[in-house]
Amino acid sequence: MLWSATARLSANPSPLHLPVFNQSITVLGKSKPSRVCCSPSRAMETNDDTSKAKGLSFDDFLSKKPYSPPTWASHLKPIPSHVFSLAHLPTPIHKWNLPNLPQNTEVWLKRDDLSGMQLSGNKVRKLEFLLAEAVAQGADCIITIGGIQSNHCRATAVAAKYLNLDSYLILRTSKLLVDKDPGLTGNLLVERFMGAHIQLISKEEYAKIGSVALTNVLKEQLLKEGRRPYVIPVGGSNSLGTWGYIEAMREIEEQLQIRSNRVKFDDIVVACGSGGTIAGLSLGSWLGALKAKVHAFCVCDDPDYFYDFVQDLIDGLQAGVNARDIVSIINAKGLGYAINTSEELKFVKEVAAATGVVLDPVY
Numbered sequence: 001m002l003w004s005a006t007a008r009l010s011a012n013p014s015p016l017h018l019p020v021f022n023q024s025i026t027v028l029g030k031s032k033p034s035r036v037c038c039s040p041s042r043a044m045e046t047n048d049d050t051s052k053a054k055g056l057s058f059d060d061f062l063s064k065k066p067y068s069p070p071t072w073a074s075h076l077k078p079i080p081s082h083v084f085s086l087a088h089l090p091t092p093i094h095k096w097n098l099p100n101l102p103q104n105t106e107v108w109l110k111r112d113d114l115s116g117m118q119l120s121g122n123k124v125r126k127l128e129f130l131l132a133e134a135v136a137q138g139a140d141c142i143i144t145i146g147g148i149q150s151n152h153c154r155a156t157a158v159a160a161k162y163l164n165l166d167s168y169l170i171l172r173t174s175k176l177l178v179d180k181d182p183g184l185t186g187n188l189l190v191e192r193f194m195g196a197h198i199q200l201i202s203k204e205e206y207a208k209i210g211s212v213a214l215t216n217v218l219k220e221q222l223l224k225e226g227r228r229p230y231v232i233p234v235g236g237s238n239s240l241g242t243w244g245y246i247e248a249m250r251e252i253e254e255q256l257q258i259r260s261n262r263v264k265f266d267d268i269v270v271a272c273g274s275g276g277t278i279a280g281l282s283l284g285s286w287l288g289a290l291k292a293k294v295h296a297f298c299v300c301d302d303p304d305y306f307y308d309f310v311q312d313l314i315d316g317l318q319a320g321v322n323a324r325d326i327v328s329i330i331n332a333k334g335l336g337y338a339i340n341t342s343e344e345l346k347f348v349k350e351v352a353a354a355t356g357v358v359l360d361p362v363y
Helices: 048-053 123-136 151-162 187-193 203-209 211-224 239-257 276-287 303-315 342-355
Strands: 025-028 064-066 082-084 093-095 108-110 141-147 166-173 197-202 229-231 267-272 293-298 327-331
Touching: 082 123, 123 151, 123 229, 123 239, 141 151, 141 211, 151 166, 151 187, 166 203, 166 211, 187 197, 197 203, 203 211, 211 229, 239 276, 239 303, 267 276, 276 293, 276 303, 276 327, 293 303, 303 327
Parallel strands: 141 166, 141 229, 166 197, 267 293, 293 327
Antiparallel strands: 025 108, 025 267, 064 082, 093 108
16 A cells, blocks of 8 residues: 655554555555556556566466576575566556545555465465475475465465475364364365365464474474475565565566656555565665655564564574664554454455455455
C-alpha cells in the first residue's frame, strides 16, 4: 500500500485502521497526489536499463540463472550464486481506491498475491533462492514446516514438484486432529495433489520440541533411507531467503523509474508472520534508493521476538545495521494467529466490495 500525502504519515494514520497481509506488500509514500495509476501492463514495460522489470519470457520460467545483486547490496555476504525463475514478476503496483481516506492521501498496493496462484504470494520470492541452493547441493527432496494451512508449505510443495523434487511437510494442528486424516480443504488439497508427504504434529508438541529439532529429526530419518533432503525453515525465513525481498526492493525501484509520473514512497507497510519478508524489505529499502521506513505488523509472537529474529537474518548477511533502525514492528496478532473476530471478517468483506481486493483473513 502506498500513501501519498503532503506530510509524513504515522504507522497508524487516523481514521484508518487497515489490516495488511503477507500476500501483498503494502507500500506507503508521500508525493503530490497523483491521478495516474500504475497498471500491470505499464509496470512490465521496460528499456535496456531496466531489464529486470520485464515479465518472464517463454524461456525464463523455471530456469536457473547466475545471480547478480543490486549494486547497493553487493557488499553483503554471502551472495547467492544462482536463482530460479519461479514467480511471475514483476508484480504490479496500483492505486488502491479505499473509501474515506484522509485528505491528500493515496494508498497503493504492490500485488505480490499475483506472483503465481499456486505459489502463494510472497513465499515464492524466497523459494527462488532456497531451491536454487537445494538443487546445487544435489537434493532430491525438500523438508519444511508450518501450520496446517500454511501458505509457505503449499508454495514449497508446488515449487518442489516443478523441479522434480519430493516434498515432506510437517504441519502443526490441534491435538484432537493430529491422529485424523487432515482432509482435502484449502492448502491441504493442493499439497496432496502435489504428492506431498504430510506429517501432523500437535501445537503442544511443536511448542515443546521446536521447528528446528522437528525438521532435523525428519532429515536424519530420510538420510538413513538414502534420500538427500534439503531443509527450509518456517516461512522460508533465513538469511538466504531474505534475498527474495532484497530483490523485490530492486523491482520496486525499477518500476518507479519507468513511470512517466514519478511517485515517491515514504513508508512500506507489511504483515509479518515469520520475519524473512520484513528483513529483506527493510534492508533493501535502507541500502537502496527508496529509503522508505518499513512498518511490520506481526500476526504471531511479539515485536521483541521479531526484532531479534530480523537482526539474526541481517547479521547473517554481514549488513552491519541495527534492525530497530530500519523497521518498526507493531503487535497485531489480536486474538491469535488465524483467529478472526466478526468485525475483522466484516472489514475484509467491505474492502472487497468497495475495491475488488480480497484480504487474507489470517493476516
